[in-house]
Amino acid sequence: MRDPSIALLPQHIPVMLAEVLGALAPADGEMHIDGTFGAGGYSCAILQAADCRVLAFDRDITAVRAAAPVCAAFPNRLNVINQPFSRMEEFARIEVTPHGTLPVEGPFADGVVLDxxxxxxxxDQAARGFSFMHDGPLDMRMSAAIDPIDGSALDVGGSAADFLNFAEEEKIANVIYTYGEEHRSRAIARAVVKARQVAPLTTTRQLADLVLRVFHGCKPDGKHPATRTFQALRIHVNDELGELVAGLAAAERILKPGGRLVVVSFHSLEDRIVKRFLASRCGKTARTSRHLPEQSIKSELPSFRFVNLRPLTPSQGELVLNPRSRSARLRAAIRTDAPPHAIDEDALGLDQPPV
Ligand SMILES: C[S@@+](CC[C@H](N)C(=O)[O-])C[C@H]1O[C@@H](n2cnc3c(N)ncnc32)[C@H](O)[C@@H]1O
Known part of the structure; x- marks a missing residue:
């Protein structure tokens, strides 16, 4: 049943929509993958731009439930699956037709977009625990996934509270330092461990106040000092960087020659992964991994060519209308007919201190 509160949710303003459409260039008869459906801004725009089909993914069941009226508005053209985009290949290969499900062979997608x-x-929903602006449970999990095939609950991992209440101090500090680029990570981790000896951390307000105390109530740059800590925990709890690497590799396998990959990211670590992935696939970097034999490095032909060498950023007009777009970076490339490369996580920037 549709959650009645969905109608009350503020809409997500799609970021760099014109640039995404320009890079994806949807055409009639094509098949596009939207790996991050959200409020469906990109999916709807793609479906309106051409008589094509979109297969969308979102790991958040709330987003997938809210997609029902959007799917109804585009009969037989939009399907939204409650799965992480790292699994886009296995789910997209099961093509639903009027005659049942058929496995799709070979590359089949004309476009893949990730936001x-x-x-x-x-x-903005306090109950999700993503923001220190609203008091809520310290959760931060994007997924509440059910298996679309058998309807069973999937193990979606622990919440931010689970992590903070049970992980070792050093691990907490490493996560906050690596994913939040927070220089006071050790002091914050120490304060977390001290606090949990008295009572477990359960709310976003508790964590925000704890970080504020570490900063003696100061707000450098006018920003709440918990901003970076919250971002780091969110990235860790949802394995966002691992998802991104797996999603890029899946896109490389399913895109047809001439198919387009468009990625919008908001965090420097994510943008670095996309940049390194595309540089290695477009033949712009010598691969330096100690894990791959020399020969396989040399034999890999460029599997993509750049649409734009430098990332695109939001226009001044968009920044005024939607300040949340300010850190967005768009990178895009076109698939060649060369085989997909082997995945090298170190070369993509996942060779961070252990977290
Ligand atoms: C920035 S929003 C996307 C907004 C969308 N482009 C629009 O125009 O409405 C990101 C969405 O992607 C989903 N998401 C993030 N990481 C994901 C992943 N690894 N797999 C699937 N969905 C993911 C989130 O749950 C969220 O709904």
Whole structure:
């Protein structure tokens, strides 16, 4: 049944929509994958731009439930699956036809778009625990996934509270330092461990106040000092960087020659992964991994060519209308007919200190 509160959710404003459409260039008869459906801004725009089909993914069941009226508005053209985009290949290969399900062989997608991160709906709902602006349970999980094939609950991992209440101090500090680029990570981790000896951390307000105390109530740059800690925990709890690497590799396998990959990211670590992935696939970097034999490095032909060498950023007009777009970076590339490359996580920037 549709959650009646969905109608009350503020809409997510799609970021860099014109640039996404320009890079994806949808045409009649094509099949596009939207890995991060959210409020469906990109999916709807793609479906309106051409008589094509979109297969969309979102790991958040709330977003998938809210998609029902959007799917109804585009009969037989939009399907939204409650799965992380890292699994786009296995689910997209099961093509639903009027005669049942058929496995799709070979590359089949004309476009893949990823809009990495959280939606405004997720940030603004206190109960999701993503934001220190609203008091809520310290959760931060994007997924509440059910298996679309057998309807069973999937293990979606622990919440931010689980992590903070049970992980070792050093691990907490590493997560906050690596994913939040927070220089006071050790002091914050120490304060977390001290606090949990008295009572477990359960709310976003508790964590925000704890970080504020570490900063003695100061707000450098006018920003709440908990901003970076919240971002780091969200990235860790949802394995966002691992998802991104797996999603890029899946896109490389399913895109047809001439198919387009478009990625919008908001965090420097994510943008670095996309940049390194495309540089290695477009033949712009010498691969330096110690894990791959020399020969396989040399034999890999470029599997993509750049649409734009430098990332696109939001226009001044968009920044005024939607300040949340300010850190967005768009990178895009076109698939060649070369085989997909082997995945090298170190070369993509996942060789961070252990977290
Ligand atoms: C920034 S919003 C996307 C907004 C969308 N482009 C629009 O125009 O409405 C990101 C969405 O992607 C989803 N998401 C984030 N990481 C995901 C992943 N690894 N797999 C599937 N969905 C993901 C989130 O749950 C969220 O709904």
């Amino acid at each position: 990495i991160g959280v939606s405004s709906m997720q940030l």
